[in-house]
Amino acid sequence: MKHTIEQMISAEEIDTILDQLAERINAHYANSDRLLMVGLLKGSVVFMADLCRRIKGHVEIDFMAVSSYGNATSSSRDVKILKDVQSEIAGRDVLIVEDLIDSGNTLNKVREMLLLRDPKSLALCTLLDKPERREIDVPVDFIGMTIPDEFIVGYGIDYAEQYRNLPYIAKVVPLD
Ligand SMILES: O=P(O)(O)OC[C@H]1O[C@H](OP(=O)(O)OP(=O)(O)O)[C@H](O)[C@@H]1O
Ligand code: HPA
Ligand SMILES: [Mg+2]
Numbered sequence: 080m081k082h083t084i085e086q087m088i089s090a091e092e093i094d095t096i097l098d099q100l101a102e103r104i105n106a107h108y109a110n111s112d113r114l115l116m117v118g119l120l121k122g123s124v125v126f127m128a129d130l131c132r133r134i135k136g137h138v139e140i141d142f143m144a145v146s147s148y149g150n151a152t153s154s155s156r157d158v159k160i161l162k163d164v165q166s167e168i169a170g171r172d173v174l175i176v177e178d179l180i181d182s183g184n185t186l187n188k189v190r191e192m193l194l195l196r197d198p199k200s201l202a203l204c205t206l207l208d209k210p211e212r213r214e215i216d217v218p219v220d221f222i223g224m225t226i227p228d229e230f231i232v233g234y235g236i237d238y239a240e241q242y243r244n245l246p247y248i249a250k251v252v253p254l255d
Contacts, residue, residue, distance in 0.1 A: 085252055096224055100221055104204065114171075114172050116131055117175050117193070119145055120143065120145075123142075125178075146158075146159055158185050160188075172200045172202075175193070178207065182213065183214055186205070203219045204221035231250050233249045
């Protein structure tokens with residue numbers, strides 16, 4: 080698809096959003112030991128790197144790879160687990176770290192899977208939320224920013240594997 084991109088959220092705004100999110104997460108887990116942050120590859124990598132450096136205390140990180148979009152711009156609803164976490168989940172405070180919730184299919188699948196392993200607690204954090212696109216209701220505990228129904232890229236988020244390296248978040252604008 081021929082397209083261009085337009086900046087929506089600057090690197091400075093992302094920084095502020097992360098400071099605020101980290102403050103809430105640190106307060107929530109003040110009495111927790113061995114918090115496990117689970118990032119969903121690949122989209123959450125940049126967000127996870129910046130967020131985990133703001134979290135205080137004993138924190139561990141791990142990753143899962145799930146994919147539903149491939150190179151398309153709409154959810155296949157068939158969420159595939161491509162890589163599981165290596166960490167023990169039972170008895171742990173677990174925070175799933177996601178870049179973006181759109182239909183909710185990805186987070187819903189991961190949440191259901193991790194709940195079966197008896198975590199002490201399981202919470203969800205997303206940098207961006209697109210509530211207008213939701214197909215499945217997922218309880219999200221920490222939301223960085225709510226955005227309108229635009230296809231977005233940057234700061235780890237791709238369109239056909241491109242743009243993950245942008246330091247800001249942009250929307251994809253189709254050209255005809
Ligand atoms: O709420 P949903 O409709 O499920 O969409 C959100 C998911 O889609 C994107 O990942 P994608 O599957 O494209 O893989 P990626 O993280 O490797 O880019 C994004 O990073 C979220 O993980
Ligand atoms: O807006 C988006 N951008 C990139 N990948 C996505 N996966 C779901 N929504 C999006
Ligand atoms: Mg993803």
